[in-house]
Amino acid sequence: MIVENNFIKYCTHIRGVKNSTAKHYCDSINTISRELSNLGIYDVDHLYEIDSLERLLEIKDLLANNKEFTELNKKGHQMYSAGLNRYLEFAKGEDITSEKVLSLIDTPVDIKPQMIINERIGAKRDRIIVNQVMHAEGYLCEIDIHHKTFVAKSTNRPYMEAHHLIPLSLQYNVNKSLDVYANLVVLCPTCHRLLHFATNDEKKGSLIQLFDERQDRLNDSGIKMQRSEFFELLELRM
Ligand SMILES: [Zn+2]
Ligand SMILES: [Zn+2]
Numbered sequence: 001m002i003v004e005n006n007f008i009k010y011c012t013h014i015r016g017v018k019n020s021t022a023k024h025y026c027d028s029i030n031t032i033s034r035e036l037s038n039l040g041i042y043d044v045d046h047l048y049e050i051d052s053l054e055r056l057l058e059i060k061d062l063l064a065n066n067k068e069f070t071e072l073n074k075k076g077h078q079m080y081s082a083g084l085n086r087y088l089e090f091a092k093g094e095d096i097t098s099e100k101v102l103s104l105i106d107t108p109v110d111i112k113p114q115m116i117i118n119e120r121i122g123a124k125r126d127r128i129i130v131n132q133v134m135h136a137e138g139y140l141c142e143i144d145i146h147h148k149t150f151v152a153k154s155t156n157r158p159y160m161e162a163h164h165l166i167p168l169s170l171q172y173n174v175n176k177s178l179d180v181y182a183n184l185v186v187l188c189p190t191c192h193r194l195l196h197f198a199t200n201d202e203k204k205g206s207l208i209q210l211f212d213e214r215q216d217r218l219n220d221s222g223i224k225m226q227r228s229e230f231f232e233l234l235e236l237r238m
Pocket of ligand 2: 141142188
């Protein structure tokens with residue numbers, strides 16, 4: 001995912017912030033990112049690479065207790081902490097209350113070579129994105145909102161899983177990035193296993209339902225295809 005693009009769109013389209021202010025937030029995030037090694041953080045080069053909310057909150061605490069940073073922040077009229085706070089709201093999925101709200105971020109994303117990756121790595125990497133998508137779908141299974149799971153310890157919300165409707169491993173066949181919000185669906189564990197392990201006959205109805213619901217959003221993300229093309233593409237994997 002192009003995190004900065006998504007963050008700017010979140011600020012302007014969902015939070016109603018001016019474009020120039022959103023750019024200032026990004027400058028703040030970039031400045032803070034350059035300071036990470038001074039804070040003793042060596043395992044990431046940039047805040048955008050951090051995939052866990054807990055880690056972001058830890059960094060926020062480190063910064064709050066760092067003299068140099070608090071002075072820099074004071075001189076910058078609190079712009080750095082404002083940018084970081086806004087970014088944390090984005091990561092938490094604040095105000096992403098429905099799929100319709102999240103769809104305001106949908107936009108075509110060009111493919112970069114490193115995007116062509118294994119689906120499992122992708123799913124593991126994007127915990128923040130998964131969190132945002134779960135918020136948007138209200139922690140309900142998209143195949144049937146009545147599907148019950150259990151309350152997850154980590155979120156205190158119903159346990160759900162995220163699934164790429166068009167597997168990232170098929171990126172070679174599509175000319176815009178598949179690693180976008182529109183291509184992520186929220187499923188209960190049973191429906192998720194169904195899509196991965198059921199016979200074609202068994203899963204066809206669910207795939208039709210999910211594709212038809214997402215077709216417009218995929219289209220907005222530059223992934224333009226008809227249902228028949230979607231199935232042709234999946235055949236490569238089935
Ligand atoms: Zn999956
Ligand atoms: Zn389900």
